[in-house]
Amino acid sequence: MKTSIIGFPRVGEVRELKFATEKYFRKEISADELEKIGQELRKKHWQLLVNQGIDFIPSGxxxxxxxxxxxxxxLNIVPKKYQELNLSPLETYFALARGYQGEAGDVTALAMKKWFNTNYHYMVPELDDETQIKLVGEQLFTTFNEAKANGITTRPTILGPFTLLKLASYHGSKKAKDFYEEAIAAYVEIFERLNLESGEWLQIDEPALVLDITSEEVQQFKELYTKLLAKKGKLKVLVQTYFGDVRDVYQDLINLPFDGIGLDFVEGRKTLELLEEHGFPKDKLLFAGIVNGKNIWKNNYEDTIALLGKIQLFGKVVLNTSCSLLHVPYTISSETSLNKEVLKYFAFAVEKLTELTDLKNIIMNKGEHQESLEQNIALFKQERFSKNPQVAKKIESLTENDFIRVPVLAKRAEIQKEQLKLPILPTTTIGSFPQTKEVKQNRAKFKKGEISEAEYTVFNQKKIAECVEFQEKIDLDVLVHGEFERNDMVEYFGESLEGYLFTEKAWVQSYGTRCVKPPIVWGDVSRSKPITVFYSKYAQTLTDKPMKGMLTGPVTILNWSFPREDISLKEATLQLALAIQEEVLDLEANGIKIIQIDEAALREKLPLRQTDWHSEYLDWAIPAFRLVHSKVQPETQIHTHMCYSEFSDIIQDIDNMDADVISFEASRSNLDILNALKAIDFQTQVGPGVYDIHSPRVPLVTEIETTIHNILSKLPIEKIWINPDCGLKTRGIFETEASLENLVLAAKKVRGGV
Known part of the structure; x- marks a missing residue:
C-alpha cells in the first residue's frame, strides 16, 4: 500500500511566497529573485513529503x-489584448491575474470565481474565436526536472481539458467542444514530453466530473479521453477527482484506460456505493481520498480503517487526501498560543501527511503501530468541551414567525425612502478601507501589549475620522467607518463570540497573494457583549449622512471558519444567526439606520449537485439570514453583500433573503447577473459592482459611466445603487481614493442626465 497527496500549500510555512510576490509587484526584487524563492519553497516541500513517507509526490x-x-x-490561452502589451512572460502572467495599467497599455484582469465549494478563487480562462490551444509553456517540465535534479521523481499535475474548458468563458461563436481537438493535441504533446523526460505518472485533475454532468457531456468526456489516452505511451495517467462523487460518469470513467483513478470518500456521498454497485477494475490503482483536505480536525482512525476495509475489497488502494491540502494551514507546530490539549484535536497539512503514513503502517503492520491507533481512539472518546444549554434552548424555541420580517419589502422601501432621503443612484462602498502598514502595526502592538487599549482606540478613532472626512469630501451618499479595528471580516467577529478558537499562523490561500486565517468553531456559539457598536456609533457622530453598520452574516462566518464535525451545519449556522441578531438590534438601538450584513460566502457550501441545493443547504441557509434581521424596525435599511461567485442560478433564493439592498461582485463577470435579475423581476434594490477592486488599476470616469448605463438598460433606476464590487481592505490608498472619486463623478454625471 502506498500514500499520495493531491497538492500541498504553496505559500509556505510563514507565507514566504506571498511576501516575495508582493515585493516583486513593488519592484523591490527581480523576477530572478522571485523565481529563486519559488525554487527554495518547492525543494523544501518536496523534501518534506519525502521525509514524511509520501510515495506519490506532486509537482505542478x-x-x-x-x-x-x-x-x-x-496552453496559450492568453487573449490578444494581453499579448499586445508585449510584456515579459511573467509580467503578462500577472497582467492576466491582476490587470495592468502603465506605459504598455491598460487592461483589466481576468474574471475571478470560487473554486467549486471552497474559499479558494481561480482565474477564469478566456477564449475567443482567435484562440489557438497549443503547448507553449515550460513550467510543468521545468519543475519536474527541478525535482529530479534534487533526487526526487514527482508526479506532474495539471488541470484536465474537460474541466478547463467547462470552467472557461467564451467570447465569440466557439464553445468548449470546438476546442477539443486542439486540446487533445496539446495534452498529447505533454504526454510525449514527459515520456521523453522519463516521467512515470501524470496527474490530470478533473474535478468538474463531480458536478451534474449531462449525457452529452459524458459522451464528450469519453471521446476526449479515448483519443487522448491512446497516445499516452509508457506514461501512467491518474485522473483525479475531488469535492464530491462522480455518479454521472463513474461507469464510463472506470472503463477508460486510465492507470489510476482518484475518488473522494470524504465529500463523495455516493462514492462507496458506486464501488459496491459497479466494482472497480483490477488493473487500475484506486487513489482513495480518505484524509479530509478541507477541514482541520484530526482523522478518526477507527472509522477510516473500517471504511478502507470496505474499499480494499475492490482492488489496489493508494491512501490519498480528499483534495489538495491547499485548503488547510501549513502546520500546527507554528501555533504557540493554543495549549496542547486543544492542538491534539487538529491536523493541518503537515500533520495530515503523518495521518496518511500512520494509516498505511497500521493497516500493513498490524500490531506494530497499535500505539498511534490506541491514542487516536482514546482522543475521540473524550468529551472535548462543555455544551451551552441556553444556546440549545434558544434554537428549540424558534418559530416560523422568527424568520419573517414585517412589513413586506415594498412597504419598507417607501418608509425608508422618506426617512433616509437619498438621491437616485446612491453611492456607497462595501465597507472596508485600505489596511495600511500603520493600521496593522497599531493592531499588532495592542495584541502584544505594547500599547494600552486607550491608545489603540484613539488611533482607530483618528483613522475613522480621516475616512469619514474623505468620504464627505468626495460626496459619497452612505458612509462607512472603514473597519480599521478589524483584521479578517470573520476572525474579527469570531474573536468576540463564545465558542471560537484562534490561531497565530494558520494562514490559508484565498487567491493570489491574499491569505486568510479562518477561526475554528470549537463549541457552542453565543454573544456575550456588543461587538461593533462602539466604533459604528462613534463614526455616526462625525457626519449627518447615514453611517452603515458593518456585520458579517452567519452563513459566511461559518463558511469561512473551520466548522465543527460533531453537529450539522444547519445547527451551527442558527447558533451564529442568533448571536448576530443581537448585534443587529444593538446597532439599531444606538441610532444606526443602515446595517449591512455581509453574506459574501453564501454560495460556498452550496452542494455541487443542483438536486441537493435546497434540501441540503438553501432551505436552512436563507432562513438563517432572515432570522438575523427579522426583528428590526421598518425604518432600518438592511443591506447585504455577496462576492466571488456565480449567483444567477440561485437568484430567486437571494431575493428571498428579504434584505432591502444587496450589492454583488459583478464587474469581473461582465455584469452577466443583470439578465438574471431582470428575468425574475428581482425585488430587492441592488448595487452591482461598477469596478473591480481586485486589480490595482484605477477605472476611468467614462468607464464607470458606461457600466452604469449598462445596468440601467436592465434594471429600473430607482432600484440601483453605485458601489465598488467588494471591500477595499487589500488596496492601496492612492488607487482607492482615485477610484472612489471617479465612481462619485460618474454617478453624478449619469444622475444629471436622467
Missing amino acids: DFSYFDTTLDTAVL
Missing part, C-alpha cells in the same frame, strides 16, 4: 498566483 501544484491560470498560460 505550485503557482505564483493560480494553477488554473498556469494551465491556461501553458
Whole structure:
C-alpha cells in the first residue's frame, strides 16, 4: 500500500511566497529573485513529503498566483489584448491575474470565481474565436526536472481539458467542444514530453466530473479521453477527482484506460456505493481520498480503517487526501498560543501527511503501530468541551414567525425612502478601507501589549475620522467607518463570540497573494457583549449622512471558519444567526439606520449537485439570514453583500433573503447577473459592482459611466445603487481614493442626465 497527496500549500510555512510576490509587484526584487524563492519553497516541500513517507509526490501544484491560470498560460490561452502589451512572460502572467495599467497599455484582469465549494478563487480562462490551444509553456517540465535534479521523481499535475474548458468563458461563436481537438493535441504533446523526460505518472485533475454532468457531456468526456489516452505511451495517467462523487460518469470513467483513478470518500456521498454497485477494475490503482483536505480536525482512525476495509475489497488502494491540502494551514507546530490539549484535536497539512503514513503502517503492520491507533481512539472518546444549554434552548424555541420580517419589502422601501432621503443612484462602498502598514502595526502592538487599549482606540478613532472626512469630501451618499479595528471580516467577529478558537499562523490561500486565517468553531456559539457598536456609533457622530453598520452574516462566518464535525451545519449556522441578531438590534438601538450584513460566502457550501441545493443547504441557509434581521424596525435599511461567485442560478433564493439592498461582485463577470435579475423581476434594490477592486488599476470616469448605463438598460433606476464590487481592505490608498472619486463623478454625471 502506498500514500499520495493531491497538492500541498504553496505559500509556505510563514507565507514566504506571498511576501516575495508582493515585493516583486513593488519592484523591490527581480523576477530572478522571485523565481529563486519559488525554487527554495518547492525543494523544501518536496523534501518534506519525502521525509514524511509520501510515495506519490506532486509537482505542478505550485503557482505564483493560480494553477488554473498556469494551465491556461501553458496552453496559450492568453487573449490578444494581453499579448499586445508585449510584456515579459511573467509580467503578462500577472497582467492576466491582476490587470495592468502603465506605459504598455491598460487592461483589466481576468474574471475571478470560487473554486467549486471552497474559499479558494481561480482565474477564469478566456477564449475567443482567435484562440489557438497549443503547448507553449515550460513550467510543468521545468519543475519536474527541478525535482529530479534534487533526487526526487514527482508526479506532474495539471488541470484536465474537460474541466478547463467547462470552467472557461467564451467570447465569440466557439464553445468548449470546438476546442477539443486542439486540446487533445496539446495534452498529447505533454504526454510525449514527459515520456521523453522519463516521467512515470501524470496527474490530470478533473474535478468538474463531480458536478451534474449531462449525457452529452459524458459522451464528450469519453471521446476526449479515448483519443487522448491512446497516445499516452509508457506514461501512467491518474485522473483525479475531488469535492464530491462522480455518479454521472463513474461507469464510463472506470472503463477508460486510465492507470489510476482518484475518488473522494470524504465529500463523495455516493462514492462507496458506486464501488459496491459497479466494482472497480483490477488493473487500475484506486487513489482513495480518505484524509479530509478541507477541514482541520484530526482523522478518526477507527472509522477510516473500517471504511478502507470496505474499499480494499475492490482492488489496489493508494491512501490519498480528499483534495489538495491547499485548503488547510501549513502546520500546527507554528501555533504557540493554543495549549496542547486543544492542538491534539487538529491536523493541518503537515500533520495530515503523518495521518496518511500512520494509516498505511497500521493497516500493513498490524500490531506494530497499535500505539498511534490506541491514542487516536482514546482522543475521540473524550468529551472535548462543555455544551451551552441556553444556546440549545434558544434554537428549540424558534418559530416560523422568527424568520419573517414585517412589513413586506415594498412597504419598507417607501418608509425608508422618506426617512433616509437619498438621491437616485446612491453611492456607497462595501465597507472596508485600505489596511495600511500603520493600521496593522497599531493592531499588532495592542495584541502584544505594547500599547494600552486607550491608545489603540484613539488611533482607530483618528483613522475613522480621516475616512469619514474623505468620504464627505468626495460626496459619497452612505458612509462607512472603514473597519480599521478589524483584521479578517470573520476572525474579527469570531474573536468576540463564545465558542471560537484562534490561531497565530494558520494562514490559508484565498487567491493570489491574499491569505486568510479562518477561526475554528470549537463549541457552542453565543454573544456575550456588543461587538461593533462602539466604533459604528462613534463614526455616526462625525457626519449627518447615514453611517452603515458593518456585520458579517452567519452563513459566511461559518463558511469561512473551520466548522465543527460533531453537529450539522444547519445547527451551527442558527447558533451564529442568533448571536448576530443581537448585534443587529444593538446597532439599531444606538441610532444606526443602515446595517449591512455581509453574506459574501453564501454560495460556498452550496452542494455541487443542483438536486441537493435546497434540501441540503438553501432551505436552512436563507432562513438563517432572515432570522438575523427579522426583528428590526421598518425604518432600518438592511443591506447585504455577496462576492466571488456565480449567483444567477440561485437568484430567486437571494431575493428571498428579504434584505432591502444587496450589492454583488459583478464587474469581473461582465455584469452577466443583470439578465438574471431582470428575468425574475428581482425585488430587492441592488448595487452591482461598477469596478473591480481586485486589480490595482484605477477605472476611468467614462468607464464607470458606461457600466452604469449598462445596468440601467436592465434594471429600473430607482432600484440601483453605485458601489465598488467588494471591500477595499487589500488596496492601496492612492488607487482607492482615485477610484472612489471617479465612481462619485460618474454617478453624478449619469444622475444629471436622467
